[in-house]
Amino acid sequence: MNQHRYLWDSSLMGNARVKRIGGFGESEFDYRPYVVLDQTLFHPVRPNQSDDRGEIAGLPVVAVRQSRGGELQHHLPIEPDFRIDTAVTMNVDPVRRCKLDSLRLSADLLAGLAESIFTNVKVIGIDYRPHRSRVEVSSRYCVPGWSDVETRLRQRLADALTSSVKVATRIPSASCEFCRVAIGGLPERTSHGTYPQSTNALTVKLLGGNAIGGRLHIRFDASSEHGSNSVECGEQS
Incomplete structure (x- = not known):
């Protein structure tokens, strides 16, 4: 391999x-x-x-x-x-990589925020692809409405966009390798790539939410001022 x-x-x-x-x-x-x-x-x-x-x-x-x-x-x-x-x-291609890195970082940031804001919410899916990027959440109880989710996410995003990004040691598995990434004080999440060193240059746009069968899809877009100074998976920062 x-x-x-x-x-x-x-x-x-x-x-x-x-x-x-x-x-x-x-x-x-x-x-x-x-x-x-x-x-x-x-x-x-x-x-x-x-x-x-x-x-x-x-x-x-x-x-x-x-x-x-x-x-x-x-x-x-x-x-x-x-x-x-x-x-x-x-x-x-640096332009495409910068876009994909921005979407990956933003998705993991929104996923961490959603689970920290709403204690009964669990992230069950993330799509990092351009024009399809979304975070999918579910709950054992009533899924929060988009208006409530949007308001509370926006309140937390301002502080989160000044956070450092810490990537833990790489973890090999049977099929691939992955690492754990922590953004600011949020819990670590599984990752399969590299990340910027911080969220300072990141711009996150919340595009809307769709409630589908007891699940909420949080649609978003993201961009970054630059794609350099990335943290390497396996490196402490």
Whole structure:
């Protein structure tokens, strides 16, 4: 399995070696060629999270998928002219990474705030994808109405947007690695990536709430002034 360097290294540029080249019907995802590297800085797509874009050896990376066997496949628009064991340079798109980092941090911040404000509320789902970003909450009792949730979240957001971000040690599991992240004084949450060092440059917009079958979907958007100075998963700050 290739090294998932993106979990603990927030760099946008790095070097790797080509382990395998595939595609043309072999991939379970599509017919485009792909390369597998010995280590990667690119986040793969997940059911609730978008993948990185960028370049490998000057070729655009149009998708990053994880196979059922855990192999990360970097899909390219054309067949590469490099061969196995070639040293290549990775360049991650900084604008897209900044957006995805902002959504991930904002979602975990809102999830932590919701559970700390409403004692009977439990976060049961988070979607970090652009234009679909939301936090889904439920309760054993009556789910709070959106008006109440919005008012109380806005009251707490002002203070929360000056919080530091602390990432705990990486934790390996059978299928992947993850870490625990704590924003300000909120409880730690499970994470699969890198984060900014603080929420100072973060802007969070609450877009609305939808009550669906005893659950409340909190829709939001987020942006950041910059994508640098990220805390690396596994590093204390």
